[in-house]
Amino acid sequence: MIRSVGAMPDGEPIREARLSGAGLDVAILSVGAALRRLAFAGRPVTLACPDPADYVARSPQMGAVVGRVANRIAGGRFTLDGTAYALPRNEAGRTHLHGGVRGFSRRNWTCRADADDAVTLAYRAADGEEGYPGALAVRCTYAIAGPGTLRCTLTATCDRPTLVNLAAHSYFNLALPPGGGPAPGIADHVVAIPAEAYLPVDADQIPTGIAAPVAGTPFDLRAPRRIGDTAFDHAFVLAREPVAAPRPVARVSAAGSRLRLEVASTEPALQFYDGRHLGEAGLGFAPRTGLCLEPQRFPDAPNHPGFPSIVLRPGETYRQVTEYRLGEGEPG
Template sequence: MSDPVPVGTMPDGSPILEVRLEGEGLAVAVLSLGAALRRLDFQGRPMVLGRDDAHDYVAKTPHFGAIVGRFANRIAGGRFTLDGTAYELPRNEGGRTHLHGGTRGFSRRNWTFAEVGARAVTLTYRAADGEEGYPGALTATCTYAITGPGTLRTTLTATTDAATLVNLTNHSYFNLLLPPDGGPAPTIDDHVIEIPAESYLPVDDAQIPTGAVAPVAGTRFDLRAPTRIGTQDFDHAFVLGRETVSEPRPVARVTAAGSDVALTVLATAPAVQFYDGTQLPKANLGFAARTALCLEPEAYPDAPNHPDFPSAVLRPGETYRQIIAYRFAKETAR
């Protein structure tokens, strides 16, 4: 454990702080900026993409390791209606869609370290009513805790003073073959993924769900058995159910040819977005396409515009809660 240490400054001059946690084979670095996992090492080897310069997290990185919200993923046209009132949000993705909470969202805001312990840290962020166009003042918390061998558990909660949308997730970019010396990242093409989902959400050319919940059987989206990722271009939500469950269950497993590490992602959310990093070069940070993958447990994308999708509405007196756990383990090298 370390006390919060300044590692940079926000545009308004406020300090960007970092806390480090270690134990059970993990070394973790958490930034106040975006409550981001800047570093996640297992047995001395990096498992996620990160940047040495904390200032890159202010504007440049594509949400590396950050908590994204108020609504993760996309909302069609940046519009939704709640309790009869229409709301307009920033269309920060190609002028067409609202992505990951808007221009700054939660991932480019400076959170506050509320508690720092030997193996756990809690951060908070209060979003004002009307921030990024969303109704209601929202208080969000993020707790990262090392809870067992190779296991980092993330607990996300939120409360509001008015009806609003909430859909939070962590946006880490994983690669089980990252070189320890910080050299060029190889692609994740030879990684093998397994997602126990019987359905997925087809999307249109703006990556917005069509409204259908389609079976994976007989399609390239059938990842129920271990499947080499290759170059198939994944950026889709896989359906795990219709309800948020009380305790995290396995939602994805990743291995890689040439690695003796397996990653299991566990979560309580009803869906998980699998993104293969195809657009990474657009960040202009020197990363090639598909040099990392994201597994983002979350609500269904564009949920407020699809009445048949599970609701992502949070009301006063309710508490939003989502748990994500990353579990790393050694196994025989593939």
Template sequence: MSPRDPSTRGPVPVGTMPDGSPILEARLEGDGLGVAILSLGAVLRRLDFQGRPMVLGRDDPHDYVARTPQCGAIVGRFANRIAGGRFSLDGTAYQLPRNEAGRAHLHGGAEGFSRRNWTFTEVGPRSVTLAYRAEDGEEGYPGALGVACTYAITGPGTLRITLTATTDKPTVVNLTNHSYFNLTLPPDGVPASTIDDHVIAIAAESYLPVDEGLIPTGEVAPVAGTRFDLRRPTRIGTHAFDHAFVVGRETIAEPRPVARVTAAGSDVTLTVLATAPAVQLYDGAQLARAGLGYAARSALCLEPEAYPDAPNHPGFPSAVLCPGETYRQIIAYRFTTETAR
């Protein structure tokens, strides 16, 4: 991360939204991590471990307004896809924007949480909390939703993200962080290679098959005997991935390890821990389309979340949130080096 006056406290302006409101940035340091977070999209703009970048991040914060494919953002109200942008809840049908090729609703819509300016509510040297209120009807969803996101350095090489939400009407909620990881990034953070030589393990005995539009078919299929069997460390190679892996049937209270990533040419291991019942592995195949100088497959995403298209599959774990309940999801990124494993 670029230097900053050590006497600077609190979020500082780094750009402006189209409406003129400031985009603020806060930074956290400690336990081998350097972290930068934007108010825009609650974006994890920088995540450095032992001085080395681990995620894609843009120097120009205005790139996050319209150009980046949710790099580092908190996505919602419903992460991943909803078929046709349609679902029914308590007998009422809802139509959401079909912002993916006119056929599906993706990551909360074209103006989802990733492109909203959040508010910093708490700021400390090792943790920050941001909040956003989505009004009833925003992007077609029912209910006013109050969302909070806390980023906290909680131990050596560990960044913990806690996501909570409450609503005044029954609604659907599925939040996640959408960081793009590459463990071999050079100091400037611009990928020099693809993630083909990354090695991944995901603790999942099942996955969700998808149709040609990447919408789950409703089947929960065993990974055994398929290319989706990543229970043992597996080189990604040229395999295409944009699939949800099933790591549980419900959200649990405390995060457990769900994925582990290493890479040829790096001594760093990334362990992803989460409370959600699924984790989406995306290979970054569409990164080149953003026009930001990234090559296809130059970074990967691991997105802990509810099952994609859950509102349209009664057999999937429910993603419905009702008044009086609190949605809660915890994600942790833990980095270690070869000597510390």
């Protein structure tokens, strides 16, 4: 079912698609192709903006598909095929973050129901939008893919060489009150990420260009570990290239909750962000009340020759498949 739930500043309708089945209740907004609600057995596990209009004006990428390039590009600059490009520096005037001032997360996508358990959204970015070369056609399909499983498939094609690195940016909290109310902190969540290495960053959260072993660091999450007070906003290295089918990239549980979340993806990296800036959006969320697990390619890849390329060329298709697998187990 698709219905109108508001309007963009230009009057274009904001639409919401609802999916249900296999224990899931799902709501998808046309703004940013955002996952507005994901609930399992009646219990929500994602944060949501109170008003659909918030997704346009002040959402901290809540549930959205971010791009054309997710994460950061140092100084808002890159070179492609010998041509230098300058992008908006929309983070503290220093870095380019999540596609710019009006990246994909703040655009209104078209929305089409494929079935009762699937919906496809599409957006076409113009040549030069947010400084990127080439027109880019993006599609996002959400589908209920089995018991407690929501699958997100992202594809993109271009008419000129360009950069593409998409990521889904939901904030998860497995201890949300079923009937609503303030979100508790995520310090008591337990996270496991099967990565042998991570990408250290500088003061601007830009990767230094090396992949460092997690062993002996606070970023060793190969065994499940309580988040506690550790600060996370880092990419974990799972491989150098995407794989053909989704494999587990993160597992999450929470003290006092029987819910369990497994994230599986085809992507070679996973950005783990602890939501420390949530309070800055003015939406009523306290810092660190939701955590993000964002499958993607390597951040700032065009500025690091040793990182795998995120260049997409005409005739090629970008593809990412990520699954959110929810279930129940013993209390964490």
